[in-house]
Amino acid sequence: MTGSSRGLGRATAIELGRRGWRVCVNFRRNAAAAAETVRAILGCEAADAFAFEADVCSRAAVGDMFAECIRRWGAIDLLVNNAGIARASLLPNMTESEWDEVIGVDFTGALNCCREAARLMMQTGRGHIINISSIAGLCGRAGQSHYAAAKGALAGLSQQLAAELGPAGVRVNAVLPGYLPTDMGLASPDAARQAAEEHCLGRLGDVDETARFIADLAEMQSVTGQVLRVDGRI
Secondary structure, X not given: OOOOOOXXXXXXXXXXXXXXXXXXXXXXXXXXXXXXXXXXXXXXXXXXXXEEEOOOOOHHHHHHHHHHHHHHHOOOOEEEEOOOOOOOOOHHHOOHHHHHHHHHHHHHHHHHHHHHHHHHHHHHOOEXXXXXXXXXXXXXXXXXXXXXXXXXXXXXXXXXXXXXHHHHOXXXXXXXXXXXXXXXXXXXXXXXXXXXXXXXXXXXXXXXXXXXXXXXXXXXXXXXXXXXXXXXXX
16 A cells, blocks of 8 residues: 555555555655554554555556565555645646656556556456545645646546456546545645535544545445545535
């Protein structure tokens, strides 16, 4: 699972561990947080986990990460693409490097992992790829054109891959969480307040509830090609 050292990724990795999944906890910088996630998973009954440092923007690093999973476990049954970053900048002021950084992690990074997982899953005739997109891919907000573009593209990619990989027995779905009270989500108090006001229940989403939704989806055998909103906005 990419981007699983904190936030929604950490909560989902732990929830999968509770259900007996073996989890590769991917991280890019925070080794201590990744180690904490691994310890939490190993505290679950019948679970196994290890941390792996890899920048998903690097195809070579992604290949090494998947190779280690195969070495340990022999197969890849689930990929949850959660690694992502957000930056705030209006398009007229956005630098090329700002655009490239967000698109690189949020879309190209996920694409790198999808490519590697698809190759391995097609060999075994089973597997599930869940791409964590965002409601921002459908409902724009000022200063997020790069983030919205990446997340919208990821949802479209998920449906395309479902059509391509379905004949090989591989499922692909996208989950679009709403605004969550994670470190990244709460970095902008004004945006969090606006998101709560737009929610029909007047609240932000729940991290653990969203994690359970992703884990439930992971276990579904007949659902594929879906773009699933986990939010309270209309």
